[in-house]
Each structure stands twice: as C-alpha cells, then as structure tokens.
Amino acid sequence: DAGITQSxxxxxxxxxxxxTLRCHQTENHRYMYWYRQDPGHGLRLIHYSYGVKDTDKGEVSDGYSVSRSKTEDFLLTLESATSSQTSVYFCAIRRGTSGLYEQYFGPGTRLTVT
Amino acid sequence: DQQVKQNSPSLSVQEGRISILNCDYTNSMFDYFLWYKKYPAEGPTFLISISSIKDKNEDGRFTVFLNKSAKHLSLHIVPSQPGDSAVYFCAATYNAGGTSYGKLTFGQGTILTVHP
Incomplete structure (x- = not known):
C-alpha cells in the first residue's frame, strides 16, 4: 500500500x-503522475509533477490540465469533457529519486463522459 | 509511434507450467525496465524491474531477462499459479542525467490466464 487515494x-x-480528479498521497513523495488506461493502449502518461507547482505535459495532455499546490495533492482537470476522455485514470507516485524508477499506483477513477 | 510493444494480447497456461510474457522496445535510450501486474478494478502493482547493466533479475517465481541487442525483454513465471491470472504490462524509462523525471512508457498489456 503506497498511501495513495483517488477521488x-x-x-x-x-x-x-x-x-476534476484528485490524487492524494500520505508519504510526501516528490514525483507524481497521471495516466489513463484504454484498451489496446496500455497506460499513457497525461501529466506529471516533480514538485509543488512544478508540472509538465506527458504523451496525451491535450484537453487536460493539472495543479499541485501542495505536496500531497495532484489534481487532474478535464476542462471540457469529451467522449474520447472516457477512460480509467490512475495516479502514481515514485518513491525514489536517482536510480529508482518504480512507480506505485492508486486504485483508479473510472470516468464516463456521455 | 509505439516505443514499447507487447505483441501477444493474451496467453493461456496450465497451472504449474512456465508463463513467458514478451516485450519489445524501439527507443535505444531506455535503460530501465519494469513489469507490472494488474487485476480488474485495481491499480497496477509493481512486480519486478531490471537495469540495462544486467541481463537477468530474479525475485522468487518471477525472472526478467533483458536482451539489449534485440531490444527485447521477457518475464518468466515459474511455476504459474491461478492467482497469477491478470494483465501484465511492461514499461521502460531512461535516466538521461535526471531529465526524464522517471516517466514510464508502457506496452499495451498481455492478459495471462492460468488454468487449474
């Protein structure tokens, strides 16, 4: 259990x-990530954060924005939801820094856009 | 451009036998590789990883092999158990002096079914 909750x-x-989807961690990790999972695509990186107020785009960032105003929370916002954003969204943290790349995932949010 | 590929969407194995899951990559910068297991309605769980300075890493029933010249890695599960039935994802990343921020690139996943 990596102490990650999603709501x-x-x-x-x-x-x-x-x-807006919320990711909350209890272990004070620097790196946080948002992925989406779709059939045939695996997991694709949407945005990531490497510190408070430090964020950057991933592979599929169009239509999404993020914010990280404090270490424990990483918010993903769909500015104007579309049916193509129907997906399962996972947040992840990275425990290590140099030389350690394992990421640990939250339980996911299933989003349906009708 | 799919930089990490798992070409087998599914694999069916008998309990007690070996399961071999394969993964290919195209980006020569990748220098660290990971395998994740995912059950339905749960987040992916980290399983095992390997650095490009090694060609094999073992953890209990799970062994990952890396063939850098072929840009290929495989996950061996011996012996396979029904509880191993899940979707398996391979992932890759690179260091590049710390500028990659640990971003992972995932394959499409392989559904493993282990029959009793």
Whole structure:
C-alpha cells in the first residue's frame, strides 16, 4: 500500500462539463503522475509533477490540465469533457529519486463522459 | 509511434507450467525496465524491474531477462499459479542525467490466464 487515494472512484458526466480528479498521497513523495488506461493502449502518461507547482505535459495532455499546490495533492482537470476522455485514470507516485524508477499506483477513477 | 510493444494480447497456461510474457522496445535510450501486474478494478502493482547493466533479475517465481541487442525483454513465471491470472504490462524509462523525471512508457498489456 503506497498511501495513495483517488477521488472520486467513479464518475459519470456530460460532454462539455469540467471535471476534476484528485490524487492524494500520505508519504510526501516528490514525483507524481497521471495516466489513463484504454484498451489496446496500455497506460499513457497525461501529466506529471516533480514538485509543488512544478508540472509538465506527458504523451496525451491535450484537453487536460493539472495543479499541485501542495505536496500531497495532484489534481487532474478535464476542462471540457469529451467522449474520447472516457477512460480509467490512475495516479502514481515514485518513491525514489536517482536510480529508482518504480512507480506505485492508486486504485483508479473510472470516468464516463456521455 | 509505439516505443514499447507487447505483441501477444493474451496467453493461456496450465497451472504449474512456465508463463513467458514478451516485450519489445524501439527507443535505444531506455535503460530501465519494469513489469507490472494488474487485476480488474485495481491499480497496477509493481512486480519486478531490471537495469540495462544486467541481463537477468530474479525475485522468487518471477525472472526478467533483458536482451539489449534485440531490444527485447521477457518475464518468466515459474511455476504459474491461478492467482497469477491478470494483465501484465511492461514499461521502460531512461535516466538521461535526471531529465526524464522517471516517466514510464508502457506496452499495451498481455492478459495471462492460468488454468487449474
């Protein structure tokens, strides 16, 4: 258990509405990541953070923004949800820094955009 | 461009036999590789990893082999158990002087089913 929680765990929303997913960690790790999982694609990186207020884009960042105002929380916002953003979203933390790359994942949020 | 590929969507194995899951990569900068296991409705769980300075890493029933010249890695599970039935993802990253921020690139996943 890496002390990661995600909320909500399930959400159904309508096209065009903004949605914010929250990732919370209890272990004070510097690095945090947001991924989405889709059939045939594995997990793809959306955004990541390497410290408070330090974030950058990943592979599939269009339509998403993030914020990290404190170490323990990493928020993912879908500015105007579309059906293509229906997916399962996972947050992850990285425990080590140099030489250690293992990431530990939260339980996921299943988002459906109708 | 899929930099990490798992070409077998599924694998079925009898309990007690060996399971071999394969993964290929194209980016020569990758120097650290990981395997994750995922059960339905749960987050991926880290299983085992290997640095590019090694060609083998073992942890109990799980062994990962790395062939850098072929840009290929494999995960061996011996003996396979029904509880090993899950989706397995391989992932890769690189150091590049610390500028990669540990970002992982994942394969598409392989569904392993172990029959009793």
């Amino acid at each position: 909500p765990r399930h959400k159904v929303t309508e096209t065009g509405t903004p949605v």
